[in-house]
Amino acid sequence: MSLPDWQQIDTVLLDMDGTLLDLHFDNYFWLEHLPARYAEHHGLSEEEALSELNKSFVGLRGTLNWYCLDFWTDLTGLPVAELKRDVQHKIGFRPHVHDFLARLRELGKRTVIVTNAHRDSVQLKMERTGLDKLVDRVISSHDYREPKESAGFWDHLHRDEAFDPARTLLIDDSQAVLESAARWGIGWLLTIFHPDSQKTPQRGGQFPGIDHFDELEW
The missing domain is CATH 3.40.50.1000 (HAD superfamily/HAD-like)
Structure with missing residues (x-):
């Protein structure tokens, strides 16, 4: 081809x-911004937060839930769609x-x-x-x-x-x-x-x- x-x-x-x-916007949000907010919300270190989130990633990649903000809101207890607006200046x-x-x-x-x-x-x-x-x-x-x-x-x-x-x-x-x-x-x-x-x-x-x-x- x-x-x-x-x-x-x-x-x-x-x-x-x-x-x-x-x-870059999406990678920054999911790998840095969301773990930082998750850590604050649950009283964890950022390393612990990322580790917890990574456990949730297993088996989800390629499924609709992997991409679903409603799913991640329920899972994390955070308003994921609203958090994206915090770093929207990185969208380009x-x-x-x-x-x-x-x-x-x-x-x-x-x-x-x-x-x-x-x-x-x-x-x-x-x-x-x-x-x-x-x-x-x-x-x-x-x-x-x-x-x-x-x-x-x-x-x-x-x-x-x-x-x-x-x-x-x-x-x-x-x-x-x-x-x-x-x-x-x-x-x-x-x-x-x-x-x-x-x-x-x-x-x-x-x-x-x-x-x-x-x-x-x-």
């Missing part, structure tokens, strides 16, 4: 966090996103954000960035009650959007999601090697990828 041949693509499905938006675009989305619009491609983010997170990020105005539609996996790692998500999406899988491109920083989409039959797949601006790019894997959108050829 090669980089996109735009003449063969009608629909572009776009992940949000780590693809269009810098994953990855490089060259505006130019990339503008070019897709010029080419007449349908652009749909497909994210595992909870709707409260989606709303906050749209308020902060205006990203929803740059694409045709925004879909959260919570709308379908299936994570993108599940074939059921793609079944729901196909009924909802009626795209041609063979002429559809998915761009996502998650290998598990790309593998799920590949098994389901999405024809074009592209990964992001540098989802978090504060971390070293992670290249490799079975899918072609880029660090930033300015590397794409048109």
Whole structure:
């Protein structure tokens, strides 16, 4: 599989966090901000708090609860959606996103954000960035009650959007999601090697990828 041949693509499905938006916000929130607030709330050290939260992470990755702010609110006893607003200044675009989305619009491609983010997170990020105005539609996996790692998500999406899988491109920083989409039959797949601006790019894997959108050829 090669980089996109735009003449063969009608629909572009776009992940949000780590693809269009810098994953640094999410990594900072879940690995630093939330553990610190959890420690304060429960009278623990930050190391103890992170250890307790890590125990809860086991077995959840790739499930809808992993991405559900209501679940984490119940588990931690903290207003997780509200806590995200404390550090919303860290929400930002990855490089060259505006130019990339503008070019897709010029080419007449349908652009749909497909994210595992909870709707409260989606709303906050749209308020902060205006990203929803740059694409045709925004879909959260919570709308379908299936994570993108599940074939059921793609079944729901196909009924909802009626795209041609063979002429559809998915761009996502998650290998598990790309593998799920590949098994389901999405024809074009592209990964992001540098989802978090504060971390070293992670290249490799079975899918072609880029660090930033300015590397794409048109």
